[in-house]
Amino acid sequence: MMVSADRSSHQLCELSVIGGFLDGVKFDFSQGLNCIIGARGTGKTTALELIRYAMGKMPESPAAGKRLESLVDANLNGGRIELKIRTKDGLNYIVSRVCGEAPVVLDTSSQPTGLTLRNGSFFKIDVYSQNEVENMADDPLSQLNLIDNFEPEKLSEIERQIRKVKSDLASNSNTLIPLYERRRMLNESVGTLPAIEEKLKSFAAENGENSEEINRAHALKGQRDRERRSMDAGHKLLADAESYISGSIHYIHDNLQNIFSKDIITGCNAQVIQDAMSDLLSCGENIDMKINQLRGLIKETLEKLSGHSARIEHLHTQQEMQFRSLIEKHRENQDKATERIKLEKRRNELLGTKNELGEIDKKIKNLKDERTLMLSELSSHRDKRFRLREMIVDRINSKLMPAVRVSINQYGNRGKYSDFLGECLKNGHMQYRKPAEKIAHAFWPSDIASVIREKKTVELMERAELSENMAKQALEALRKVEVLHKLEVIDLPDQPLIELNDHGNYKTTASLSTGQKCNTILPILLLDSDSPLLIDQPEDNLDNGFVHNTIVESICKMKGRRQMVFVTHNPNIPVLGDAERIFVLESDGTVASMRNSGGVDECKEEIVSLLEGGEQAFKKRKVRYSY
Structure with a gap:
């Protein structure tokens, strides 16, 4: 079944791999739901990661970035990725990339355009590797990026x-x-x-x-x-x-x-x-x-x-x-x-x-x-950023409450601020971790800068609960002009709070089981956006009831407005989600190839054999359940 988009959105049109493990394989993506299936070791995850690498959408973690580089290098073997894309404005481009080089954006005649994919300037994808959804539940900065993904252009301009x-x-x-x-x-x-x-x-x-x-x-x-x-x-x-x-x-x-x-x-x-x-x-x-x-x-x-x-x-x-x-x-x-x-x-x-x-x-x-005027301007931009994030949170809650509830606290994440204070106090040759945490908790950066300039030892002692000697040492360690200037501009990230309704009680992601964490984050990922959504095995750590009742339902609602590309081992996603395109990969251990592609009906045999355990297993379950 063909999907007609209700509104304009970015689209991945075709992935071609030249050289390496997936040499000659082409993925002709549909505008709706696309599923990549196959046995273990057939290149499903590799295909998703090649798209990620071609678009320059590197993981936030340096270690994860190195792993991605190594995977691409090993699987391309000196080859090239070619990705055809269409922007939400209907403009077509080709993104070409080899390992170790920057992506090159070409026009449809394969001529360089001079455009860059940096910061999702004209085309953006949301991509999540295996276990990344679970990890996001434990990382406030990743949750903040998740919120920002709903208004990337406006927030990118504010960040600029x-x-x-x-x-x-x-x-x-x-x-x-x-x-x-x-x-x-x-x-x-x-x-x-x-x-x-x-x-x-x-x-x-x-x-x-x-x-x-x-x-x-x-x-x-x-x-x-x-x-x-x-x-x-x-x-x-x-x-x-x-x-x-x-x-x-x-x-x-x-x-x-x-x-x-x-x-x-x-x-x-x-x-x-x-x-x-x-x-x-x-x-x-x-x-x-x-x-x-x-x-x-x-x-x-x-x-x-x-x-x-x-x-x-x-x-x-x-x-x-x-x-x-x-x-x-x-x-x-x-x-x-x-x-x-x-x-x-x-x-x-x-x-x-x-x-x-x-x-x-x-x-x-x-x-x-x-400087005073610039600091006022900086504060104004940060307030504007927070107001936009509040609007995004309201939109998320209007779609997901009461099952999932999201809130956001301006400047709520004081981790980097505390770390900075700790480094300064450490350089002052004094105990630093606990005093830094106390100062960060008791004072906003601008307030502590004022206390330092005016040498308010007593106020520092009382509010941060420090001894007189410790307060004097802290004032001495922090009094340098360059430190005060850095305190004036240090960024305290806004702090999101994402909670799951567990039988009437809202629980933060930090207190949830692995499966519950995914239950909380995935519905947010599946909300409306003009960016293609790519997830490697969204069903990981989820029970089939949740996959059917929440994931599949969200997919069906979203197909007309957002392109999705999922690597999956769960038949509920392509079958009940009525995938417009299924790609079946196979491998002889040396190279991978496309065994079949098409809709659910065209790929029924592979879905049954690979995702249902085969026809006999499927029939035995039917008999056992007396359906």
């Missing part, structure tokens, strides 16, 4: 916005931290300025003949020193600019050989490569010409500045001679004058430092203001 803000915050932090350190160093230097100024005031306050004239002369000498420093700074500014600009001269030309090797330049696409190189070289020459023009302008300005420096030096020399003449006229002031000159030079240095400190304070204030 969150990543962008976090990247901007990281850049902000990388700029702020060196400024904080520079400010600390400058503050130490400027701290001596009041004492120097007080000493200079005492010189100026001394009464005596010609004291007013001498004070004015010293003031002018100090000004000459500041003028000289300003001119030197102008020279350095231009020299730094020239050095910065000159660092890019010949940059494109010098790096071109690192990009285009000889075999590429002389290869089958040599003309296109050479045209690209020609454009790059032309661009480089134009850039070098502009750089040389700028260098010429800097050189010209430096010459002008040298002229100005010579003029002011000439004036300074004349003024210095007048100053010396005045001091020599009043010999009793010569010793004091020498000390006063040194102090005035040091004061001028520190005044320059103070000016720099003022500029740094302005930069820090602006960056902190920007």
Whole structure:
């Protein structure tokens, strides 16, 4: 029986395997329910995992990812996977992948499109390997991903916005931290300025003949020193600019050989490569010409500045001679004058430092203001993400309650937060696991950051139930600016809670048996979605009553709206689910092949022999049950 989709959805059209254990086998998928059956070792699971690998839908666990890579490598044996797909918008593509390489998305003429499957950008599948359904019941992050699968595009866009803000915050932090350190160093230097100024005031306050004239002369000498420093700074500014600009001269030309090797330049696409190189070289020459023009302008300005420096030096020399003449006229002031000159030079240095400190304070204030706005934006995106997840949870409950109940708690998973605190406390050479857990439980990240900045030892002791010594150690270990910045942006995942109604009592998945866990998760997987659903042996750990009453019922409801591909050993799924396409695999131990394919009627013999235990076993059960 043919299925007509009630609404648009993504579809797997055809899987072809070129090379390896399944060499030459093709799967022409139906839009509704597809079942892959066969004896053990015939490549059923391999077929499902090849689809997963072709689509780049790698398991979350690194260990599981390595196992998948090894399985694909062993079964392809240098071959290739080719998967024809149709998007919910009716666009057809071919996904081609060999082991160890990224998937390539081609058009129907087998020409590269430049599209990527990363993050399910234009086509997404939901695939679950054997035992993955059971494991999901024990992993809150996997449950969160399960919820997110119902609105992948909207949530992917929110996650993109969150990543962008976090990247901007990281850049902000990388700029702020060196400024904080520079400010600390400058503050130490400027701290001596009041004492120097007080000493200079005492010189100026001394009464005596010609004291007013001498004070004015010293003031002018100090000004000459500041003028000289300003001119030197102008020279350095231009020299730094020239050095910065000159660092890019010949940059494109010098790096071109690192990009285009000889075999590429002389290869089958040599003309296109050479045209690209020609454009790059032309661009480089134009850039070098502009750089040389700028260098010429800097050189010209430096010459002008040298002229100005010579003029002011000439004036300074004349003024210095007048100053010396005045001091020599009043010999009793010569010793004091020498000390006063040194102090005035040091004061001028520190005044320059103070000016720099003022500029740094302005930069820090602006960056902190920007950071506050970015943190507010980050919080807004996270709130938006949570509201969308709440809507998904409401939709799930409307379909599955009272049998299954789902709820979600914003920022409820504090595991990563506690781990981060633990690492920081560990680096502080103190007991860390228990204090980290207590702090994570007692404070939100933004709250603990505030406590640390304000050194609120008592509040930390009372709320986290820490000893005074432990609280002080924690404040010391967490006070670094980089730690505080990371605390401000650390992501506390939302915490789902999925419960099964067991005779009127709702039980969390953590307290359920293996079979009950699958009873809880599978109905959620089988809900409406525009992504094809692939599961390896969904009947595992389930009794046949649940398979018939829940799984098959869900399949029948969903067939018109969602494509399903199941590997199964249970006849209830293909027969009572009225599978549109059944693929029967067999193997001689060396290679697998397609023994038969079609609907339930076309594959009845294989269903009976492989899934029912054979015709005689089927008939004996019928007699035994007196049906």
